[in-house]
Amino acid sequence: MNNFLFELRESMVIALRAIKANKVRSILTMLGIIIGIAAVVTMSTAIKGIDNSFQSGISSLGTDVLYVDKWAWFSNEEWWKLRNRKNITMAEYEKFRELAKLPIASAPDTKTNQTVKYGDRRVEGVFIHGSISEYIRTVNFDFDQGRFYSDIESNSSRDVVVIGSEIAKSLFPRGDALDKTIKIGPVNFKVVGILAEQGSFILGPWNPDNLVYVPIGAIFKHFTNEAWNSLTFNIRAPSPAMVEETRNEIEGVMRKVRGLTPGEEDDFSINQQEGLINNYNQVVGVIQIAGLFITGLSLFVGAIGIMNIMFVSVKERTKEIGIRKAIGAKRRTILGQFLLESSTICLMGGFIGFLLAVLLSMMINQFIPTAVQYNAVIIAIIISLITGVLAGFAPAYTAAKMDPVEALRYE
Amino acid sequence: MNIINIEHIAKVYQVGSEEVHALSDVSLRIDKNEYVAIMGPSGSGKSTLMNMLGCLDTPTSGKYDFKGVSVSDMTDNQLAAIRNREIGFVFQTFNLLARSDALHNVELPLIYAGISSHERKERALSALTDVGLRDRIHHKPNELSGGQRQRVAIARALVTNPAIILADEPTGNLDSKTGEEIMAVLHEIHQKGNTIILVTHEEYIAEHAARIIRLRDGLIERDEVVTNRKAPKLKEAVN
Numbered sequence: 001m002n003n004f005l006f007e008l009r010e011s012m013v014i015a016l017r018a019i020k021a022n023k024v025r026s027i028l029t030m031l032g033i034i035i036g037i038a039a040v041v042t043m044s045t046a047i048k049g050i051d052n053s054f055q056s057g058i059s060s061l062g063t064d065v066l067y068v069d070k071w072a073w074f075s076n077e078e079w080w081k082l083r084n085r086k087n088i089t090m091a092e093y094e095k096f097r098e099l100a101k102l103p104i105a106s107a108p109d110t111k112t113n114q115t116v117k118y119g120d121r122r123v124e125g126v127f128i129h130g131s132i133s134e135y136i137r138t139v140n141f142d143f144d145q146g147r148f149y150s151d152i153e154s155n156s157s158r159d160v161v162v163i164g165s166e167i168a169k170s171l172f173p174r175g176d177a178l179d180k181t182i183k184i185g186p187v188n189f190k191v192v193g194i195l196a197e198q199g200s201f202i203l204g205p206w207n208p209d210n211l212v213y214v215p216i217g218a219i220f221k222h223f224t225n226e227a228w229n230s231l232t233f234n235i236r237a238p239s240p241a242m243v244e245e246t247r248n249e250i251e252g253v254m255r256k257v258r259g260l261t262p263g264e265e266d267d268f269s270i271n272q273q274e275g276l277i278n279n280y281n282q283v284v285g286v287i288q289i290a291g292l293f294i295t296g297l298s299l300f301v302g303a304i305g306i307m308n309i310m311f312v313s314v315k316e317r318t319k320e321i322g323i324r325k326a327i328g329a330k331r332r333t334i335l336g337q338f339l340l341e342s343s344t345i346c347l348m349g350g351f352i353g354f355l356l357a358v359l360l361s362m363m364i365n366q367f368i369p370t371a372v373q374y375n376a377v378i379i380a381i382i383i384s385l386i387t388g389v390l391a392g393f394a395p396a397y398t399a400a401k402m403d404p405v406e407a408l409r410y411e
Numbered sequence: 412m413n414i415i416n417i418e419h420i421a422k423v424y425q426v427g428s429e430e431v432h433a434l435s436d437v438s439l440r441i442d443k444n445e446y447v448a449i450m451g452p453s454g455s456g457k458s459t460l461m462n463m464l465g466c467l468d469t470p471t472s473g474k475y476d477f478k479g480v481s482v483s484d485m486t487d488n489q490l491a492a493i494r495n496r497e498i499g500f501v502f503q504t505f506n507l508l509a510r511s512d513a514l515h516n517v518e519l520p521l522i523y524a525g526i527s528s529h530e531r532k533e534r535a536l537s538a539l540t541d542v543g544l545r546d547r548i549h550h551k552p553n554e555l556s557g558g559q560r561q562r563v564a565i566a567r568a569l570v571t572n573p574a575i576i577l578a579d580e581p582t583g584n585l586d587s588k589t590g591e592e593i594m595a596v597l598h599e600i601h602q603k604g605n606t607i608i609l610v611t612h613e614e615y616i617a618e619h620a621a622r623i624i625r626l627r628d629g630l631i632e633r634d635e636v637v638t639n640r641k642a643p644k645l646k647e648a649v650n
Contacts, residue, residue: 006525007525010522017510017511021510319506320508320509322506323506323507323508324519324523325491325494326465326467326494326500326506327494327495327500327519327520327523327567328491328492328494328495328496328520328523328524329491329495329523330487330488330491330492330523331487331488331491332488333523404467405462405467405468408467408502408506
């Protein structure tokens, strides 16, 4: 064992000497690994960031909420069939509310796209959601300041508004949005509440951070005709365990509300986050596989580069190998020397690649909240080591089994 | 004492479909503290014999005992160990590691012998001092003259206290004055009790030895004691 450690240490010294003696070549060789490891680590970090964001977004919407909609989120139905469905209306919501017993909260939801302004600050293309005060009980929002609009405000269609955190930041950089009057389109609205950041960028236009909420009556009064758009009902089941039961009740009630005969198909869809989650997992799964494949490929190319350089290096140092063998280096000593050389190059490359990945993650963090995976350090080290050993083995073996007489004669 | 005992060794190379008999039938003994020159024109088999004696290669047939141990059927690793401990090589082209300084070059065989770095350094320093290079230990080969390089190589050969020093045309790449100096160093080493085998094709170099073995066509042509042995001017050489 001592002997082994001695040889390992001496081979390490020899390997380091060789790397130092060929700085440019060593660095060029390292590049492949640096890029490979940086890509793999950045990729895993980005995926984790996307995932975190999705999870927090999903939880802000609530896992026990069902959405009755003209459109299906995920379906194999023909698009035109869905389009030809009747719009869902406020009158239907009132009937539904009367008949449905299980839901603990339900709210109609419609939206319109408007520019939001305060002074000379403006945000274009904001989705304005209109609902009733009960809406707040179908979501899991925290408030930064203020409150959601009240029963009275929603029943009398007052011009009051609750704004998402990003909108608040854009219009009120100093954080003094509460009680200010902003313009939505041409109409003045009073800010009664500011949502805390939900951090779910992945939801895109559905990210509550980028939304504003007004009483549904205000939308119909100022922006769109009730008949133009189909509503969505947000319906909360009593508990996550009761989601299926609630779904069945909703289906029965909706059929009654829309006067469907037993033979007719549903002319509405009941959407659920489960579908969203499944879809998300599929997408992320594909991204993950594709990402790891591509980044793995760059690592593979890096490994081939190392193997190539090591072969050249062995060829170039044939004479040196001959000398070492003549004065007593055993096969395994030579093998160890070259394996250690390639592993060391890979380890150094892996380390630099990891640092690069941390920097890249910081940059990506400006757009997506990332989380550097520190267990990725260990994975990166292991991958670099394995790459080094695999890429170094064939050249090292060639060196080890060289005939000393031939090697000494090589010029 | 008998260090080398060779009986009827032959070496046959396969070149394409043709067999080349580099050594046909060679028997020879070399005792401790002998100074032997192996001579012969190119193609006589002297390189092959040298590789054989240096345990760089094994014979096709015949018996080779080194200090009473049979070398003929040793594995690569066993041969490496023998070369490391018992044989000191001095080559025509010096064969130093170009990127390492003199000290590291001399230390190298001790590394492979598994000797601790402290002792290694001490022994390498003392070997370099013996060949008069105490003040050049951190010079790399390309910063040394040909004669100095060969001295580093001699220090490297001596540092393990080997049973034989095998010098293959040690003066072949040197001018005659430097060559003479190197021969003086070898002479002194021999005086200290070392066994030296010198491979050369130059008569005046071979005459430094006490015994000349002449090879021709893979056979020993003559094995003679040198009567008019050359003694180099020692003082001039070392210092």
